Amino acid sequence: xxxxxxxxxxxxxxxxxxxxxxxxxxxxxxxxxxxxxxxxxxxxxxxxxxxxxxxxxxxxxxxxxxxxxxxxxxxxxxxxxxxxxxxxxxxxxxxxxxxxxxxxxxxxxxxxxxxxxxxxxxxxxxxxxxxxxxxxxxxxxxxxxxxxxxxxxxxxxxxxxxxxxxxxxxxxxxxxxxxxxxxxxxxxxxxxxxxxxxxxxxxxxxxxxxxxxxxxxxxxxxxxxxxxxxxxxxxxxxxxxxxxxxxxxxxxxxxxxxxxxxxxxxxxxxxxxxxxxxxxxxxxxxxxxxxxxxxxxxxxxxxxxxxxxxxxxxxxxxxxxxxxxxxxxxxxxxxxxxxxxxxxxxxxxxxxxxxxxxxxxxxxxxxxxxxxxxxxxxxxxxxxxxxxxxxxxxxxxxxxxxxxxxxxxxxxxxxxxxxxxxxxxxxxxxxxxxxxxxxxxxxxxxxxxxxxxxxxxxxxxxxxxxxxxxxxxxxxxxxxxxxxxxxxxxxxxxxxxxxxxxxxxxxxxxxxxxxxxxxxxxxxxxxxxxxxxxxxxxxxxxxxxxxxxxxxxxxxxxxxxxxxxxxxxxxxxxxxxxxxxxxxxxxxxxxxxx
Amino acid sequence: xxxxxxxxxxxxxxxxxxxxxxxxxxxxxxxxxxxxxxxxxxxxxxxxxxxxxxxxxxxxxxxxxxxxxxxxxxxxxxxxxxxxxxxxxxxxxxxxxxxxxxxxxxxxxxxxxxx
Numbered sequence: 063x064x065x066x067x068x069x070x071x072x073x074x075x076x077x078x079x080x081x082x083x084x085x086x087x088x089x090x091x092x093x094x095x096x097x098x099x100x101x102x103x104x105x106x107x108x109x110x111x112x113x114x115x116x117x118x119x120x121x122x123x124x125x126x127x128x129x130x131x132x133x134x135x136x137x138x139x140x141x142x143x144x145x146x147x148x149x150x151x152x153x154x155x156x157x158x159x160x161x162x163x164x165x166x167x168x169x170x171x172x173x174x175x176x177x178x179x180x181x182x183x184x185x186x187x188x189x190x191x192x193x194x195x196x197x198x199x200x201x202x203x204x205x206x207x208x209x210x211x212x213x214x215x216x217x218x219x220x221x222x223x224x225x226x227x228x229x230x231x232x233x234x235x236x237x238x239x240x241x242x243x244x245x246x247x248x249x250x251x252x253x254x255x256x257x258x259x260x261x262x263x264x265x266x267x268x269x270x271x272x273x274x275x276x277x278x279x280x281x282x283x284x285x286x287x288x289x290x291x292x293x294x295x296x297x298x299x300x301x302x303x304x305x306x307x308x309x310x311x312x313x314x315x316x317x318x319x320x321x322x323x324x325x326x327x328x329x330x331x332x333x334x335x336x337x338x339x340x341x342x343x344x345x346x347x348x349x350x351x352x353x354x355x356x357x358x359x360x361x362x363x364x365x366x367x368x369x370x371x372x373x374x375x376x377x378x379x380x381x382x383x384x385x386x387x388x389x390x391x392x393x394x395x396x397x398x399x400x401x402x403x404x405x406x407x408x409x410x411x412x413x414x415x416x417x418x419x420x421x422x423x424x425x426x427x428x429x430x431x432x433x434x435x436x437x438x439x440x441x442x443x444x445x446x447x448x449x450x451x452x453x454x455x456x457x458x459x460x461x462x463x464x465x466x467x468x469x470x471x472x473x474x475x476x477x478x479x480x481x482x483x484x485x486x487x488x489x490x491x492x493x494x495x496x497x498x499x500x501x502x503x504x505x506x507x508x509x510x511x512x513x514x515x516x517x518x519x520x521x522x523x524x525x526x527x528x529x530x531x532x533x534x535x536x537x538x539x540x541x542x543x544x545x546x547x548x549x550x551x552x553x554x555x556x557x558x559x560x561x562x563x564x565x566x567x568x569x570x571x572x573x574x575x576x577x578x579x580x581x582x583x584x585x586x587x588x589x590x591x592x593x594x595x596x597x598x599x600x601x602x603x604x605x606x607x608x609x610x611x612x613x614x615x616x617x618x619x620x621x622x623x624x625x626x627x628x629x630x631x632x633x634x635x636x637x638x639x640x641x642x643x644x645x646x647x648x649x650x651x652x653x654x655x656x
Numbered sequence: 657x658x659x660x661x662x663x664x665x666x667x668x669x670x671x672x673x674x675x676x677x678x679x680x681x682x683x684x685x686x687x688x689x690x691x692x693x694x695x696x697x698x699x700x701x702x703x704x705x706x707x708x709x710x711x712x713x714x715x716x717x718x719x720x721x722x723x724x725x726x727x728x729x730x731x732x733x734x735x736x737x738x739x740x741x742x743x744x745x746x747x748x749x750x751x752x753x754x755x756x757x758x759x760x761x762x763x764x765x766x767x768x769x770x771x
Contacts, residue, residue: 144740145733197737222743271718272711297748 118263123217124254127284129231129244131291132522138293141231141245144220147200147213149191151181155210162208166191169203181210194218225337227296229352230330230520232465233338242350244520246465248287251524257281283527290326290522295319295651302641303333310602310634311625316354316499317638319646322507322607322616324536325516327462330354330500355462358470358496359620362586362631363419364605365492369427370412371509371552372449375544378430381551384411391425393438394484398425401629416555416582417562419631424491438483440475446486447475453543454505455515456497461539462518471496492584492603502605503618508540510549510613515540553613556580556606563636570640576654577647578613581606581639583631588623599623602634608643610654617642 100108129141149170156162163178170177170192180189191211195203200213219234232243240249261269261276269276303315312333319329332353336344344350351357373379387410390399400420415423429435432442450456450472457472472495473485488494497505500518508515517537525531557580564571573579584603587595602621607613617639624634646652687695744750751757 138746139739139743142736142740142743144736197733220740222740222747224747224749226748268722269718270715271721272714293748 113262116262118259118261118267118269120259122257122259122279122281124256124281125217125283126219126234126238126254127252127286127524129252129287129289131227131289131293131296133293137288140221140223140226140289140293142220142222143217145197145215146193146218147195147197147215148193149195149200149203149211149213151189151191152187152210152212153181153183153189154187156181157209162211165203165206165208166211169199170195219338221337221339223293223297224339225335226293226300227291227331228335228338229332229350229354230291230464231338232350232352233341240465242465243352244287244289244463247463248285248521252284252287254284254527255282285527286525288522288524289520290321290328291330291520292328292651294649295329295646296331298645298649299329299642300331300333300335302638302645303331306621306638306641307333310621310637312621312623312634314353314357314620314622315638316357316620316622317642318354318499318503318616318618319642320500320503320507320518320616320618322511322613323516325504325507325518326522326536327500327518327520328615330520351466352464353620353622354499355460355464356466356468356498357620357622358468358498358501359601359603359622360493360495360586360589361497361502361603361605361620362492362584362601363421363424364502364582364584364603364618364631364635365490365495366416366419366424367552367556367582367605368449368454368505368509369424369446369490370415370555371544371548372446372453373412373427373430374548374551375449376431376445378434379412379427381412381555384409385423385426386410387420387422387426389422391422391436391487393425393487394481396481396484398422398484398487413555413558417559419583421491425487428487428490438487440477443475443482443486446490447472450489450495453515453540454501454508455540456495456501456505460500460504460518462500463520467500468496468498470498470501493587499618499620502603503616505543506605506607506618507616508543509552510607510616512546512549513541513543514538515543553578553580553607556582559583560606563632568632568636568640570637570644573643574647574654576610577652578609578611578655579606579643580613581617581636583629583636585629585631600630600634602626602630602632602636604631604635604639606639606643608646608652610652611656614652615646617646 126143128139128143130137130139132138149166159178159182162181163174166172166177166181167174172192177191180191183189195213203211204213221228221231228243230243232241232245232247234245235241238253240246240252245252258277258279259269261278262273263269269278299317299319303317306312307315314332314334316332317329318327320327330352334349336349341350370379374381387400387408389407390397392398398421400418400422403418405418410418410420410423412423412427414420415427420426425438426436428438428442428446430442431445432439451458456470459467459469461467473479473489475486476482479485485494504515504518515538517539519534519537521534523531523533557578559582560571560573560579563583571579582605584601584605586601586603588599588601590596600623602619602624604619605617607616609615619635619638619642621630621634621638624630626633
């Protein structure tokens with residue numbers, strides 16, 4: 063037996079095993095090194111790559127707050143949210159366009175040919191076929207499972223009352239931002255706060271609950287806003303404005319009903335108006351504006367009650383004071399005159415300044431503020447300027463919850479300004495000063511309520527996402543606008559204006575005895591862009607109150623350039639006021655005298 | 657009986673009689689390294705399995721949560737739709753032009769508001 067060959071034969075398998083073992087170790091080592099490279103050295107890169115696929119980040123939209131108004135004592139929603147759908151097509155995927163177009167026309171309405179043209183449009187991957195499609199129609203359409211046809215949900219503002227209070231409300235544009243009206247003024251409160259979801263998801267985008275790094279912040283819905291507006295008043299006032307707009311061939315009508323003891327606006331409207339659900343269809347952008355707060359005009363003689371109140375407050379006249387009216391005053395070389403019907407030079411009274419609407423009377427009041435006599439001095443100018451700017455707060459925003467409020471214009475009381483006395487004589491009867499209907503309503507409110515200027519408001523309360531209700535209490539902006547007795551002195555003077563018109567044959571100015579109604583007309587000249595005033599174009603204004611034992615509502619009307627035969631105030635502003643006053647009385651909104 | 661076992665028995669007897677003494681230690685049983693490794697591997701596997709079942713279960717809850725959230729969204733949308741429909745049905749224009757309103761007979765003012 064060959065021992066050496068036996069030994070070789072016995073060690074050969076062992077050597078092979080060792081070689082294979084070595085190869086195996088080598089392979090394992092290669093794998094190990096590769097794993098080390100991938101998992102340790104390239105850890106950051108692959109983690110980022112994996113997360114980019116698995117980690118999804120969503121913004122959870124917050125529901126915009128709804129807006130409600132009062133219907134008597136009940137709260138009625140007038141702006142709500144609704145999820146509707148935008149139906150779109152990707153023409154590159156659409157097959158059988160004839161069939162698809164026919165189905166689209168059948169479900170969505172419209173022309174099949176139009177849809178065919180849209181879904182076969184070349185060079186476009188996204189064509190909108192219809193907007194604001196209901197859920198039922200969307201489902202009816204998508205059940206066909208046509209390739210290239212889809213629907214995307216979107217939350218829209220809906221207005222169950224149609225165009226009611228549209229300019230007061232404003233709308234939400236395509237960027238989800240509130241513009242105009244209360245939507246603009248309270249945009250941040252109404253918008254709420256969007257939530258966020260950051261999570262590792264599965265292939266379908268469903269968050270994996272086991273991931274410890276998920277971040278979920280719920281969305282916070284916007285505040286619900288309860289307006290002070292009374293639906294019944296608002297609706298009827300809008301009907302009146304629409305009717306009077308046609309009757310007076312007006313270029314624009316605005317009116318406000320306000321509670322003088324709290325500053326709460328009960329109705330605020332303009333005509334013409336628009337439907338906020340179709341705001342894209344509006345071609346005249348001015349329609350978006352709430353003219354009652356954004357359009358400052360020269361109010362004309364409706365300023366006279368405020369001039370009278372200022373003179374009464376300064377104790378330079380009393381309600382029974384009489385004076386000789388020469389029927390014209392020469393101020394800075396210009397004649398200030400009255401209308402012919404006022405009867406020329408004669409003895410007049412503080413009461414007849416309002417009932418006859420005497421420009422010379424308003425100028426005389428300014429003269430009395432100047433220290434008496436027949437001159438307008440800086441003393442009187444400064445005093446009247448102070449009343450306009452610091453008492454009635456003309457030239458300042460009222461702060462009402464509306465977009466694009468106008469502050470108006472009060473001429474500066476700069477002594478070096480040429481014809482300053484003439485300018486201020488004009489302001490005493492409402493020319494040369496620009497105010498909004500709301501500012502006039504606030505000013506009269508502050509006089510007749512005993513001298514308190516309340517911040518006008520449209521918001522009764524807000525309710526946040528947690529259900530916490532915040533009541534908007536009346537905010538006093540200024541005390542002692544005028545003395546507490548001035549309002550009581552002014553009321554009969556303004557009631558006398560109403561009686562005077564009634565006696566002159568304006569039958570619609572007859573109101574039941576158990577109610578007090580006072581007011582003042584204004585026929586305001588309209589300034590030309592290049593200076594001076596138009597010859598035959600006027601704005602008709604009216605400022606008054608309606609009440610029982612005391613004035614319950616202040617009403618202001620601005621009728622822009624009415625085409626009426628007669629004074630714009632008497633025939634353009636007054637009928638609107640009368641209609642509103644009758645509406646308030648006839649519908650039981652006013653408590654009669656006890 | 658061996659010598660050692662008989663000795664142990666006699667010692668036990670002695671101990672029970674006099675109650676004083678002596679510890680009786682049984683032979684220690686030890687687990688070898690292979691068994692230890694296997695047990696550790698099995699335990700690790702069990703822990704891994706436990707972890708996996710818990711993660712799967714949690715993720716399954718995630719799907720349930722997701723499904724409930726979808727349902728909540730649908731119900732909210734349904735609620736919004738109903739609220740809108742209700743508000744539209746009560747709108748002043750609709751009431752004004754409703755068949756009920758149009759069939760109302762105008763009456764002479766009853767004199768509720770008097771001079």
